[in-house]
Amino acid sequence: MIPVAFNYVRARDVPDALRLLEAHGDDGKLLAGGHSLIPMMKLRLAAPGTIIDIGAIPGLTGIAHDGKRIEIGALTTHAALASSRELEQHAPVLWQAANELGDPQVRNRGTVGGACAHGDPSADYPAVMLALDATFTLTGADGTRDIGADAFFLGMFETALDPLEILTSIAFASAPNSAYAKFHHPASGYAVVGAAVKLTLAAGRIAAARVAFTGVGDAAFRALGVEAALAGVKTGDSAALDAACRDAAAGIEARGDTFASGEYRAAMADVFVRRAVAAALQPG
Ligand SMILES: Cc1cc2nc3c(=O)[nH]c(=O)nc-3n(C[C@H](O)[C@H](O)[C@H](O)COP(=O)(O)OP(=O)(O)OC[C@H]3O[C@@H](n4cnc5c(N)ncnc54)[C@H](O)[C@@H]3O)c2cc1C
Numbered sequence: 001m002i003p004v005a006f007n008y009v010r011a012r013d014v015p016d017a018l019r020l021l022e023a024h025g026d027d028g029k030l031l032a033g034g035h036s037l038i039p040m041m042k043l044r045l046a047a048p049g050t051i052i053d054i055g056a057i058p059g060l061t062g063i064a065h066d067g068k069r070i071e072i073g074a075l076t077t078h079a080a081l082a083s084s085r086e087l088e089q090h091a092p093v094l095w096q097a098a099n100e101l102g103d104p105q106v107r108n109r110g111t112v113g114g115a116c117a118h119g120d121p122s123a124d125y126p127a128v129m130l131a132l133d134a135t136f137t138l139t140g141a142d143g144t145r146d147i148g149a150d151a152f153f154l155g156m157f158e159t160a161l162d163p164l165e166i167l168t169s170i171a172f173a174s175a176p177n178s179a180y181a182k183f184h185h186p187a188s189g190y191a192v193v194g195a196a197v198k199l200t201l202a203a204g205r206i207a208a209a210r211v212a213f214t215g216v217g218d219a220a221f222r223a224l225g226v227e228a229a230l231a232g233v234k235t236g237d238s239a240a241l242d243a244a245c246r247d248a249a250a251g252i253e254a255r256g257d258t259f260a261s262g263e264y265r266a267a268m269a270d271v272f273v274r275r276a277v278a279a280a281l282q283p284g
Pocket of ligand 1: 029030031032033034035036037038039074075100101102103106109110111112113114115116117118120122123124125161165166167168188189190191
């Protein structure tokens with residue numbers, strides 16, 4: 001549980017961090033909250049020669065809401081998300097996920113940007129960001145580029161981030177009818193199954209839905225079949241809502257491990273997406 005020796009440098013600002021990334025190449029690794037990178041270093045699953053601490057860079061924290069869109073700085077901690085009244089009202093899916101993530105120590109140090117950049121297949125935010133149709137702003141030497149969540153999460157621990165880029169902010173439209181339902185792993189607290197749902201309602205029906213899972217497959221994914229089946233359903237029609245949430249993980253090879261088989265995870269996906277839909281229909 002002792003990492004290999006490494007150098008530590010602290011970046012003053014984003015240009016300084018980009019310069020340090022460029023200078024250290026494959027040997028350099030960004031450090032935000034450290035709650036995924038440091039455990040990986042201690043297990044010797046990662047052995048960067050230099051860690052570039054971006055944790056103190058000013059201007060990369062905070063939650064801004066202009067009434068329609070919410071923008072979150074990449075260094076905003078899970079605890080800040082979990083205590084945000086703004087998110088509780090306007091993006092409960094993210095607020096709930098932040099409240100159910102890890103423990104107080106993890107929430108106080110870990111960051112939303114780090115959690116998304118890490119791309120852990122059992123992490124909570126990837127499903128949430130897919131459901132919210134979030135936009136990730138990535139900053140590199142040539143400027144910034146925006147990329148949608150659908151194109152950001154590529155696979156197990158794999159995202160669209162270039163090694164020489166920094167995730168600087170995440171933005172999405174207000175989503176008052178959204179919710180997250182999580183089956184916690186009893187030992188790690190990570191998601192065995194996490195279901196994130198965003199609903200658009202009109203005239204007593206679900207006009208559109210975005211539904212995504214984490215924990216089930218090799219990476220977070222959208223349940224397009226459930227999204228299509230929910231569209232047009234009356235909000236009070238329990239039988240139709242139940243039917244729409246069946247076979248939610250169809251077409252996905254569900255992961256199995258010593259705690260939960262793939263078959264069990266797939267069955268629980270149906271249960272947890274139904275719970276998330278019910279909660280999204282009755283926010284607050
Ligand atoms: C005991 C424990 C329990 C946990 N439980 C959960 C849980 O239930 N659910 C869950 O989702 N997570 C859980 N986590 C993980 C936690 O959410 C981490 O905080 C998060 O995954 C990583 O964020 P960080 O800021 O700590 O990133 P770091 O550990 O500092 O970095 C993680 C990776 O992302 C890169 N990175 C960080 N920030 C950026 C950036 N802005 N731009 C580009 N790359 C960046 C780093 O180079 C590194 O590769 C748990 C962790 C622990 C230790």
